[in-house]
Amino acid sequence: MQSSRLSTDPDDPLTAAIAPPTNETPEERERRLRQEEEAKRISDEIDERLKLDRAAWKRHKSTFKLLLLGQSESGKSTTLKNFQLAFAPKAWKAERASWRAVIQLNLVRSINHILDILSQEMSKTPSPTSPLSSPFLRPATTQGRLDNQSATSTNASTIITAASSTASDLDHSSSPSPTERSSSPTPVQFTNMHALLKLRLVPLRRVEADLKHLIGAATDELAPDSSVSPDQAVEDANAAVLFDGTVSRRRPAEFYVRSNNSWRDALRSAYQGLHGEGDTRAVATLDGQSKLEDATEIIASCAEDMQSLWNDPVVRDVLRRRKIRMELMPGFFLDDIARIAVRNYEPTDDDVVRARLRTLGVQEHRLVMERSGVSSLATNDVSREWMIYDVGGSRTSRAAWFPYFDDANAILFLAPISCFDELLQEDRRVNRLEDSFLLWKAIIQSKLLAKCIIVLFLNKYDLLEKKLRSGVQVKKYLPSFGDRENSAPVLAQYLHQKFKDQHREHSPQPRRPFYGYVTTCINTKATTSTLNAVRDGILRHNLQRADFV
Ligand SMILES: Nc1nc2c(ncn2[C@@H]2O[C@H](COP(=O)(O)OP(=O)(O)OP(=O)(O)O)[C@@H](O)[C@H]2O)c(=O)[nH]1
Ligand SMILES: [Mg+2]
Structure with a gap:
């Protein structure tokens, strides 16, 4: 913008129109000059802002943009964490503490x-021959009643006998599918100790609610299980991974936040408050601090009971009968109770990478590669600064991806290969591997993405190994696998070839750069070296292309 007094030619009509009155008094003149000065200041400010906006837009256009795509639980957010850990370790370290509440929440859940x-x-009708002398041995109609009755009992030797699950003795919402029903006729033998553990661990219900509130409140987007939309409710009828790879509907609905940064900011300020830093008097900070302190205190005081529950052979037997493998579920920290359930717990890098917080919508992350992580191929600021888009992977979230296809430079597609025998949680008619294939095909066919570099991670290799070791037969779920050796390396190689073939067949540009890796994204060391290779491949490719860098 320029000053309105452009011309000094007295014959110019504009000059004449805006010229000061000839009979201007000294006071009027002074006021006019002040106003003109102020107008110029504002005009200069606008000019400066426009200049910055133009620079930011130019920068945005030229910043490298990477989209992380794949179905839910494929490991997109985990990959993003690995990017941060590998290339921006200082920023990562500053953020690590705010994950403590998420990890505690994962454990408590x-x-x-x-x-x-x-x-x-325990609430199932006990055998009539059971020695039902204690009041808490009577079958309870509600959880609360059993708890209350248990509280009054002191008879440690009494046994509660509950038959294994049948379709008729559980309500419909939690009834097991035919594959989940126990085939074992032997009843489960509970003791007073189990009732006591249940009672002692009751405070963890409040801890769960408080931590959810604390993490969710930071975004104003807390989605408690009871308030989700019908669509979401279907999605959230999450399935437990079962021993034989089928799924149970009894896994609790997952917790998620919409905005990525606000919950971290709130938790960070609460943690700073605990350490006497930052604005410790802010009401939200004070509330957050006391919730965090209480949660940590209660979790620490429940450590021994949690450990007893998890180590208990009867509990393990119940889980086994129900074919529930907790260790295959996301956010599994039950093997780390002794380390996590302490007052001074600080998350390790591995803990943060393994923490589960489901993504909703599309979350934008700016990754500025720190000096130590800079590749020799990163020749300028543009190649050091990446925008990484982490998306929610469930079917209902996928429409939100498309606006980001327009100016993406690379796609990192995650396909979890351990799930060849699992069903989608949001549509239990669809095999998860099949869903990955369909999604992959749609992505690589997209003309909008024709110029993108394509990176494929065949992820969760560790879980694949575990699953095949436990005896699951691939060909039962993937007939085309045929009589090949039922081993993880052979299946990984087979699937890699399948994905590659699809790319060659369906890509609008068959010669587009394609990199494929077999990964275990919770293994940070191995993933760092994979990401180094990915980053260098991308940078090398872009150095060769005239339209970028
Ligand atoms: N065992 C194992 N677990 C993994 C691996 N990669 C990711 N996970 C875990 O799987 C869970 C889901 O990973 P996320 O990264 O949250 O999945 P996502 O693709 O972001 O899922 P949405 O946000 O729902 O779309 C987390 O608890 C991770 O720790 C892996 O290679 N092996
Ligand atoms: Mg995610």
Whole structure:
């Protein structure tokens, strides 16, 4: 913008129109000059802002943009964490503490889930021949009643007998599918100790609610299980991974936040408050601090009971009968109770990478590669600064991806190969591997993405190994696998070839760069070296292309 007094020619009509009055008094003149000065200041400010906006837009246009795509639980957010850990370690370290509450929530939810299962089993009609002398041995109609009755009992030797699950003795919402029903006729033998554990661990219900509130409140987007939309409810009828790869509907609905940064900011300020840093008097900070302190205190005081519950052979037996493998569920920390359930717990890098917080919508992350992580191929600021888009992967979230296809430079597609025998949680008619294939095909066919570099991660290799070792037969779920050796390397190689073939067949540009890797994204060391190779491949490719860098 320029000053309005452009011309000094007295004959110019504009000059004449805006010229000061000839009979201007000194006061009027002074006021006019002040106003003109102010107008110029504002005009200069606008000019400056426009200049910055133009620069930011130019920068945005030229910043490298990577989209992380794949179905839910494929490991997109985990990959993003690995990017941060590998290339921006200082920023990562600053953020690590804010994950403590998420990890605590993951742990507490696993315990509460086991307690729910125990309640169901214990509330079943006991055998009439059971020695029902204690009041809490009577079958309870509700969880609360059983708890209350248990509280009054002191008879440690009494046994609660509950038959294994049948379709008729559980309500419909939690009834197991035919594959989940126990085939074992032997009844489960509960003791007073189980009732006591259930009672002692009751405070963890409040901890779960508080931590959810704390993490969710930071975004104003807390989605408690009871308030989700019908669509979401279907999605959230999450399935437990079962021993034989089929799924149970009894996994609790997952917790998620919409905005990525606000929950971290809120938790960070609460943690800073605990350490006497930042604005410790802010009401939200004070509330957050006391919730965090209480949660940590209660979790620490429940450590021994949580450990007893998880180590208990009867509990393990119940889980096995129900074919529930907690260790295959996301956010599994039950093997780390002794380390996590302490007052001074600080998350490790591995803990943060393994923490589960479901993504909703599309979340934008700016990754500025720190000096130590800069590749020799990163020749300028543009190649050091990446925008990474982490998306929610469930079917109902996928429409939100498309606006981001327009100016993406690379796609990192994650296909979890351990799930060849699992069903989609949001549509239990669809095999998860099949869903990955369909999604992959749609992505690589897209003309909007024709110029993108394509990177494929065949992820969750560790889980694939575990699953095949436990005896699951691939060909039962993937007939085309045929009589090949039922081993993880052979299946990984087979699937890699399948994905590659599809790319060659369906890509609008068959010669487009394609990189494929077999990964275990919770293994940070191995993933760092994979990401180094990915980053260098991308940078090398872009150096060769005139339209970027
Ligand atoms: N065992 C194992 N677990 C993994 C691996 N990759 C990711 N996970 C875990 O799987 C869970 C889901 O991973 P996320 O990264 O949250 O999945 P996502 O693709 O972001 O899922 P949405 O946000 O729902 O779309 C997390 O608990 C991860 O720790 C892997 O290679 N092996
Ligand atoms: Mg995610």
